[in-house]
Amino acid sequence: MSPLIEGFGALLDPTVALCIAAGAVLGMLVGAFPGVTATMAVALASGFTLSLDPIPGLAVLLTIYVAANFGDRVPAILINTPGTPASIATTFDGYAMAKQGRAGLALTASAFASAWGTLVGIALLMVAAIPLSQLALNFGPAEMFALVVFGLTMMIGVSGGKITKGLMAGVLGLLLGAVGRDPITGVARFTFGVPELSEGIPFIAAIIGLFGIAEVLDQILTHRRSGVTPITQFGKWLPTRKDWRTMLKPLAVGSGVGGVVGVVPATGGDIAGILGWDQARRASKTPEEFGKGSLEGITAADTSSNATLGGSVTTTLALGIPGDSVMAVMIGSMVVWGIQPGPSLFANQPDLVYSIAGIMLIATVLTLGISLLRMRGVVKLLDLPRHFLWAVILVFCMVGTYAISNNIFDVGIMLAFGLVGLFLRRFGIPAGPVVLGLILGKLAEGNLRRSLEIGGVSNILTSPLAMTILTISVLALVVPPLRESWKRRRARTRATQPDTADRDTLTP
Amino acid sequence: MPTTTIRVTGGLLALAAVVAVGGCANRGGTSEDAADYPSKDITLVVPYQAGGASDLAARTLASQMEDTLGQSIIVENRTGGAGSVGLQHLAGRPADGYTIGYLPVETVMLGFQGYEVDPASYDLIGQMVSVPATVAVPTDSPYETLDDLVKAAEENPGSITVSNSGAGSIWEAATDDLGESTGTEFQPVPFDGGAPAVTAAIGGQVDAVIAGISETSPAQADGRLRVLAIFDDQPSESLPDVQTAAEQGVDVVIGGWGGIGAPQGLPEEVKASLEEAFAAAAGSEEFTTIITDSGNIPVNVPAAEYAEFVESETDRFEQLLSDGS
Numbered sequence: 053m054s055p056l057i058e059g060f061g062a063l064l065d066p067t068v069a070l071c072i073a074a075g076a077v078l079g080m081l082v083g084a085f086p087g088v089t090a091t092m093a094v095a096l097a098s099g100f101t102l103s104l105d106p107i108p109g110l111a112v113l114l115t116i117y118v119a120a121n122f123g124d125r126v127p128a129i130l131i132n133t134p135g136t137p138a139s140i141a142t143t144f145d146g147y148a149m150a151k152q153g154r155a156g157l158a159l160t161a162s163a164f165a166s167a168w169g170t171l172v173g174i175a176l177l178m179v180a181a182i183p184l185s186q187l188a189l190n191f192g193p194a195e196m197f198a199l200v201v202f203g204l205t206m207m208i209g210v211s212g213g214k215i216t217k218g219l220m221a222g223v224l225g226l227l228l229g230a231v232g233r234d235p236i237t238g239v240a241r242f243t244f245g246v247p248e249l250s251e252g253i254p255f256i257a258a259i260i261g262l263f264g265i266a267e268v269l270d271q272i273l274t275h276r277r278s279g280v281t282p283i284t285q286f287g288k289w290l291p292t293r294k295d296w297r298t299m300l301k302p303l304a305v306g307s308g309v310g311g312v313v314g315v316v317p318a319t320g321g322d323i324a325g326i327l328g329w330d331q332a333r334r335a336s337k338t339p340e341e342f343g344k345g346s347l348e349g350i351t352a353a354d355t356s357s358n359a360t361l362g363g364s365v366t367t368t369l370a371l372g373i374p375g376d377s378v379m380a381v382m383i384g385s386m387v388v389w390g391i392q393p394g395p396s397l398f399a400n401q402p403d404l405v406y407s408i409a410g411i412m413l414i415a416t417v418l419t420l421g422i423s424l425l426r427m428r429g430v431v432k433l434l435d436l437p438r439h440f441l442w443a444v445i446l447v448f449c450m451v452g453t454y455a456i457s458n459n460i461f462d463v464g465i466m467l468a469f470g471l472v473g474l475f476l477r478r479f480g481i482p483a484g485p486v487v488l489g490l491i492l493g494k495l496a497e498g499n500l501r502r503s504l505e506i507g508g509v510s511n512i513l514t515s516p517l518a519m520t521i522l523t524i525s526v527l528a529l530v531v532p533p534l535r536e537s538w539k540r541r542r543a544r545t546r547a548t549q550p551d552t553a554d555r556d557t558l559t560p
Numbered sequence: 561m562p563t564t565t566i567r568v569t570g571g572l573l574a575l576a577a578v579v580a581v582g583g584c585a586n587r588g589g590t591s592e593d594a595a596d597y598p599s600k601d602i603t604l605v606v607p608y609q610a611g612g613a614s615d616l617a618a619r620t621l622a623s624q625m626e627d628t629l630g631q632s633i634i635v636e637n638r639t640g641g642a643g644s645v646g647l648q649h650l651a652g653r654p655a656d657g658y659t660i661g662y663l664p665v666e667t668v669m670l671g672f673q674g675y676e677v678d679p680a681s682y683d684l685i686g687q688m689v690s691v692p693a694t695v696a697v698p699t700d701s702p703y704e705t706l707d708d709l710v711k712a713a714e715e716n717p718g719s720i721t722v723s724n725s726g727a728g729s730i731w732e733a734a735t736d737d738l739g740e741s742t743g744t745e746f747q748p749v750p751f752d753g754g755a756p757a758v759t760a761a762i763g764g765q766v767d768a769v770i771a772g773i774s775e776t777s778p779a780q781a782d783g784r785l786r787v788l789a790i791f792d793d794q795p796s797e798s799l800p801d802v803q804t805a806a807e808q809g810v811d812v813v814i815g816g817w818g819g820i821g822a823p824q825g826l827p828e829e830v831k832a833s834l835e836e837a838f839a840a841a842a843g844s845e846e847f848t849t850i851i852t853d854s855g856n857i858p859v860n861v862p863a864a865e866y867a868e869f870v871e872s873e874t875d876r877f878e879q880l881l882s883d884g885s
Contacts, residue, residue: 095611099619102850192765193749233642236750238727240674247641247648247675254640317759372778373759380755381611387778388616388853394782457639498752505749506721506766 059406062107063414071108072411075115076418080426082116083123086260087452089136090120091377098385106389107407113385114365114408115415117378118170121321121358122419125162129155129350131445133264137256138321138357140487141329143263144210145342145349152345156289161347162354163423164291165303169355170416172307173314173362177369178409182398184363185370188315193502194512198521199316200496203323203488205528209330210484212343217481225489228253235498236505248461257453257466258490262483264449265466266473268442273474289428295347302332302348306355313356314363320376321357322491326484328356334532343484361412369393369405594827597657598631604820605653605661607646610637613774613854617689617818618662620850624841629833642666642728644675651681655823657830660685663821665730668874672881673728679870682821685834687861687869688842689851691772691816692792693734694799695722696785698764706789706808709768710742717745721766725754731770733880734791734814738770738805740880741812761785772816773798774855791815798855819866835863 062068075097082093093116101109124135129146142162149158176184191199204222211218231242232252243249291299306328313324332352333342342349364375372394374380383393391397391404398405436444453466476483503511512518604622608614615637622633638646643666650661663682670677695706703709713720724731727750735748749766751757754775761769762784769776769785777798779785789805790796791814805812820838822831841847842860851858861869 092610095609095615098611189759189763192760192763194765233727235752236727238673238750247644250641250644250675317756371759371762372782372784373762374755380753384611384613384616384854387774387855388850390853392778392781394778394784396782457645458636459638459640459645461640461645502749502751505747 055402056406059403060410062403062407063111063410065107067108068111068411071104071111072115072414072418075112076119076415076422078112079116079119079415080123080419080422083120083135084126085452086127086133086135086264086449087256087454087456089256089377089456090117090124090138091381092455093120094378095381098381102385102388106386106391106404107411109385109389110382110408111411113382114411115419117382118361118412118415119419119422121170121361122163122166122423125166125354126159127264129158129162131264132267133445133449134259136321137259138325138360139354140259140263140322141325141353141357142350144329144353144484145344145346146353147267148343148345149347149350154288154345157291157295157347158350160289160424161291161295161299162350163420165299165306165351165354166358167416167420168303169306169310169358170361170412172311172355173359173365174409174412174416175362176311177362177366177412178406181366181370181405182395184315184366185395188317188367188371188373188375190517191316192515193499193506194515194518195521196316197496197499197503197512198515198518198525199319200492200499202521202525202528203327203492204496205525206326206330207485207488208529209333210326210343210482210488212482212484213340214480214482217479218485221476221481221483222485222489225486226493227489228258228486229490229493230497232494235494236501246461248459252494253490254456254462254465255490256456257462258469259487260449260453261466261469261471262473262476262486264445265470266477266483268445269470269474270477271438272442291347298347299351301335302328302352303355305332305335306352307359310356310359311363314360314375315367316363317367317371317373317375319360320364320378321360324360325353325357326488328359329353331356334528365408365412369397369408370395594657594829597827597830597833598629600658601632601634602629602657603659604633604635605646605650605659606635606637607639607643607650607662607664607666608637609639610635613691613772613856614662614664614818616854617851617856620847621688621820621838621841624844624847625837628837628840641675642670642673644670644677647677650821651678651823653823655683655825655827657822657826657834660820660822660834663819665816665818665873667821668870669728669730669733669877669881671874672878679874681824683824683826683831684863684867684870685820685822685831686838686842686863687817687819687859687866688838688847689818690792690857690859691774691818692790692796692813692857693731693770693815694773694776694787694790694802695738695768695770695805696758696761696776696780696787697768698761699783699786700764701767701786703768703788704786706805706810709788710738710744710810712767713739713742713744713746718747720768721747721749723749723751723757723760723766723769725757725771726750726752730814730816731757731772733877734812735770737812737814737880738791738810742810758785772856777855796857797852819861819870831863 082088094113101112124139125142127133127135128139128142129150132143132147134140146158207222233250309328309331310324313319329352333339364379367375368379450463453462456462606615606618619635626633638649653659668679697703722735732748735746739745758775760766776787780787787802791805791812793813848858
């Protein structure tokens with residue numbers, strides 16, 4: 053019997069169906085709960101699933117993983133609070149759409165985009181796991197550094213047109229990223245003797261503060277004076293034919309970006325979402341709408357962040373290297389079940405690989421179904437009177453943040469970043485670049501220092517992959533302003549020399 | 561759809577309650593009578609995240625200890641500060657036996673790395689897991705034995721790059737220890753976690769990796785890495801063809817470990833019941849099977865012997881870590 057049939061056949065067991073259903077509900081709930089990440093949910097669930105057989109156990113864990121990456125979109129769109137870091141980029145356009153009375157369309161488009169991204173990732177896993185995983189091995193410190201530098205060029209994109217303020221915010225993020233023990237020498241920096249800061253500023257607490265708490269504080273302060281209209285208008289739910297056409301390009305761009313980022317070890321949906329969003333903005337005909345409620349923006353962000361799932365599973369299974377933090381936890385469980393991820397898994401147990409792909413496939417379809425059916429109910433939450441809603445959001449954010457490390461310190465960080473976010477907002481400074489600096493600053497420093505330890509500057513200069521990515525980064529910075537000025541010059545030429553301009557329009 | 565609203569809200573609130581209760585439960589610790597110990601739930605503090613190797617060892621042991629003690633043991637992951645946050649929290653709890661904790665090797669290291677962690681603040685109950693260090697090279701590496709690697713480092717001190725899981729980690733200390741014992745110098749390259757460090761060796765970005773046996777032995781089995789030596793006093797079943805460093809003439813025994821401790825000053829009876837429950841749990845078949853399957857080595861070291869070991873480890877790291885910086 054072919055491993056494909058055998059692997060999918062193993063899922064016909066009703067226990068597996070039950071496990072997938074339980075995982076889907078649990079995953080969507082934890083995803084929607086700010087602070088409770090997919091990693092935490094999978095880690096806690098793995099304590100219970102160890103007593104199950106491998107396939108039902110994996111069904112619970114993988115489904116939580118998939119479903120959390122749908123559920124986290126809901127608070128991102130409705131209350132500007134990423135449910136998990138993977139939905140940071142969802143807030144850029146999702147919340148803007150909700151404020152325009154298009155929350156319904158934002159939620160369904162996000163669900164479809166997330167499902168599409170996940171499916172592309174699973175397809176990659178089934179078709180090209182081994183060759184893709186070899187790509188992952190090429191990513192050493194030098195290549196990672198180059199990739200992170202490319203990521204830093206996105207600061208301009210997430211600044212929403214306010215380049216100076218955006219770069220200031222980016223520098224703030226980079227500075228905050230410098231807090232913590234030095235990645236190479238272990239010397240404490242800006243920790244003020246606080247042990248909690250030695251691993252850096254708690255990231256999840258910081259993003260919940262910057263996005264969610266800042267939004268609530270802002271609404272509390274402004275609502276008497278201007279009376280912000282609550283998001284009770286959801287508008288239409290399903291995308292029209294025209295919407296679908298608009299979504300095609302970002303779906304493609306997002307799948308590509310997410311697939312690649314997913315394969316690179318130790319990078320996940322948070323970076324992929326922002327990267328996919330920014331690439332789609334560059335490719336878009338209407339880049340100026342990104343960040344202001346663009347359907348393309350939310351589609352690209354969610355496709356990209358979910359396309360990483362298949363990539364992460366691929367690296368995990370094919371190399372035995374965790375593709376992201378959730379898979380790191382899952383490897384622990386697999387090993388206890390006697391499944392040793394690595395190249396030999398594909399040779400010895402190909403049916404298991406198909407079972408895993410099958411579980412993720414079913415989980416995606418089921419979660420998409422739940423999302424589309426349940427969303428109208430979920431959003432009714434927002435019909436609560438404003439002051440109750442604020443209280444509920446604050447309590448949820450505090451409880452979720454406390455659960456990260458069972459330490460009140462994280463809650464304090466969250467509230468402090470809420471104030472920082474409020475301050476930024478009042479002065480028209482975008483919060484996106486702060487987050488980007490916070491994520492990427494550390495990665496950039498650690499990987500640069502590591503590659504210098506390994507082979508000095510030549511370690512970077514002699515890597516073709518790193519140099520290519522660095523060149524692309526430079527081009528990404530230099531080309532748009534050049535093209536802009538070229539366009540302006542051509543417009544001027546056209547005004548004076550109509551003949552040339554006519555000819556120009558004929559060339560495609 | 562008002563019913564849906566209620567159901568969804570109810571579900572979320574229930575989840576909030578579960579998380580809140582899970583987080584806040586068991587702050588107890590009043591002066592209970594030591595004679596009826598344990599008369600209520602016990603909290604086991606793990607200073608690392610749920611889902612890791614330490615967490616697995618602690619949770620597996622806890623579920624076995626529950627059988628003997630007849631009370632629930634609730635695992636609480638208090639993370640942060642390289643483990644110091646959880647360890648400090650444990651040291652500050654009342655010494656009544658209702659808060660115990662997982663003590664990793666970092667308990668004896670952090671004090672020399674600028675954290676306020678002192679092994680003397682704990683009453684030791686027993687050690688249950690050992691994670692010997694191993695050194696491994698990519699399969700296409702020219703180094704076939706530990707001696708080859710040491711010779712290469714001798715020829716050009718500092719030229720051999722060795723990845724580890726992070727600055728100040730036990731595996732970085734092991735790298736320094738190997739260098740000092742062989743009178744040469746390796747270039748440690750700290751990564752952000754054990755898996756990326758092993759990946760760097762598989763990908764050939766570094767010359768070698770020093771990591772725990774559970775991280776290198778699967779890679780050796782798959783032919784992705786060649787393990788040159790295990791830094792333990794005896795060979796391991798999971799690395800059947802690999803000699804110990806001592807067998808190859810390098811006298812280094814180093815690695816991670818995990819045990820159970822409680823805030824210092826436990827009443828005698830309480831300590832005795834904990835030790836008894838510990839010994840039964842660490843010796844149970846379920847515990848040893850799960851730990852062996854996860855690639856580490858289950859042990860069952862009683863309190864007195866564990867205390868001696870912790871003392872000798874403290875001395876070792878005092879010397880090793882103050883030399884390093």
